[in-house]
Amino acid sequence: MLGICQKCGNTQWDKEVQGNKIICPKCGNCWTFKKLPVFILTGCSGIGKTTTAQELQRMTDQYVVLDMDFLYNIMNHPQSVDDNYNMIEQALSLSKNINQTGKSVVWTCAGNLEKFPRVYSARFFSDIKVLALTASSEVIRKRMMEGRNIEDESWIQGSIDYNEYLRTHNSIEDTKYDKMDCSAETPKEIAEKVLEWLERNR
Ligand SMILES: [Zn+2]
CATH class of the missing domain: 2.20.70 (Ubiquitin Ligase Nedd4; Chain: W;)
Incomplete structure (x- = not known):
């Protein structure tokens, strides 16, 4: 619109x-x-993005918290690189319209981070701020196996590898990110720290 x-x-x-x-x-x-920042909450599968996002939205009505899986499902599980670019384009297009209410959007999104600054709609934001939630490998394994009943070892290992990448780097291609270790905190404590990070960067 x-x-x-x-x-x-x-x-x-x-x-x-x-x-x-x-x-x-x-x-x-x-x-x-209205040109506002857009926020992305990332991290490997099992880190607790969704739980954190739910806690966060309960804590504040100053941000609109959305899950990228909702677009992923609407778009019938995009596979190709072009389709993934299109998904990020749609995410930012929706976000820029929401911004006109004066509120920023916080997306939970595991991958495709490098695509955000490259799509057309990126120019409608004052900044693209990414926060990676990380934890120790042991905690990831425990949260996946006990928290979500995941037994697929290749899924667990893939998640641990991605978590390790996030812990040991500061960017994915051109997309820089901040990091937050959340091995020891409860979802509510993590959400409080995320809210502090949002407030610092808005
Ligand atoms: Zn005209």
Whole structure:
């Protein structure tokens, strides 16, 4: 909706964006929008993104917390690289419209982090801030096996490997991220720390 020209009705999606202004290439009409940061809460499978996100949304109504799985399911489980780019494009397109209420969106999203700054809609945000939740390998294994009854060893190992990458790096390609170890905290304590991080970066 934000991208539709009110003067000529141009629905072409890739309009020019300068700062917080959108310019219609058809008629030259120009309008402003609220430019806020978008937040991504990441981490390996089993780390507790969803639980943390649920706790977080209970704590605050200043952010709209959404799960990338909802788009993943709507888009019928995208597999190809192009389809994954399209999913991130849709996520940011939805986020920029939500931003016009004055609230930022917090996405839970395990992968595709490198794609966020590369899609067209990235230009509608003042920043893309990513927080990786991490824990020790033992904690990941325990949370997956005992918390979620996962027995698939390759899934568990894949998750541990991704967690290890997140712990030992600061970026995935061009996407930088902050890290938060949450091996010892309860979901509520983790959500409180995430909220502090959001407040520092909004
Ligand atoms: Zn126009």
